[in-house]
Amino acid sequence: TQGIVSATGRTVSEDSTGGGTGATIANMVQTSAAINPGNSGGALVDLNGQVIGIPTLAATDPSLGGGTAPGIGFAIPASMVRTIADQIIRTGKVTDSGRAALGITGRTVLDETYAPAGVAVVEVKPGGAADTAGIRPGDIITRIGTNDITTLTSLAEALAADKPGQRTRVTFVRGAAERTVGVRLGEQ
CATH class of the missing domain: 2.30.42.10 (PDZ domain)
Known part of the structure; x- marks a missing residue:
């Protein structure tokens, strides 16, 4: 998988169980990195090995019965991950989601x-x-x-x-x- 970044600043909503809209996350990185159920959370890195995001959500394709659309995934930007992780390390919880x-x-x-x-x-x-x-x-x-x-x-x-x-x-x-x-x- 190449993990080519095709867009930044995307707003993505995940499905919730029972229909409707789950979490909506702004400023996501769109990538061609494969994201399959159970394997999100690895690093999306640039050519210098710097983490630029954490792949989290895969786009779904209704023509595939709601299965993942090949080559369209979304990563949480590294800066957002760092901010949230620092809050959890400091206080044991997210204190400022920014949402x-x-x-x-x-x-x-x-x-x-x-x-x-x-x-x-x-x-x-x-x-x-x-x-x-x-x-x-x-x-x-x-x-x-x-x-x-x-x-x-x-x-x-x-x-x-x-x-x-x-x-x-x-x-x-x-x-x-x-x-x-x-x-x-x-x-x-």
């Missing part, structure tokens, strides 16, 4: 034409960013900042581009009324 969160559980909703139309808030974490901003279960999020939100994946990708503590605006529908509130993002 923004609203503090909700949500589901993609469809409009009358069955097109994705936003994210319905199912649950709000008490004291979280959404709770503090007045977002409630039943609200349908349609925009964060300048990003239209049509699916849970688009919500995760918008949040992956932001940082904890950052202020942004969230537009949602409650009943028949559209509302926009300022939110200080929390951390995952």
Whole structure:
């Protein structure tokens, strides 16, 4: 395997068990390195032997029944690995993930034409960013900042581009009324 780097700065979402979106990670390195179930975690190195990333996720191909797409993998950048590893060594846990969160559980909703139309808030974490901003279960999020939100994946990708503590605006529908509130993002 050559492990050619074909892109940097990619935002990638993993599938979660039972469908839906699992973790969304920004700033990934796209590589041709083979990543098979059970063998992620080795080093992706440059020609000088310097670690540039840790291969973690393989792209899937629906035409292969959801199997891995050959030659498309994603690695966590070495700088991110170093930051997280240092936190774990120092404190025994991740103290600053750098990943923004609203503090909700949500589901993609469809409009009358069955097109994705936003994210319905199912649950709000008490004291979280959404709770503090007045977002409630039943609200349908349609925009964060300048990003239209049509699916849970688009919500995760918008949040992956932001940082904890950052202020942004969230537009949602409650009943028949559209509302926009300022939110200080929390951390995952």
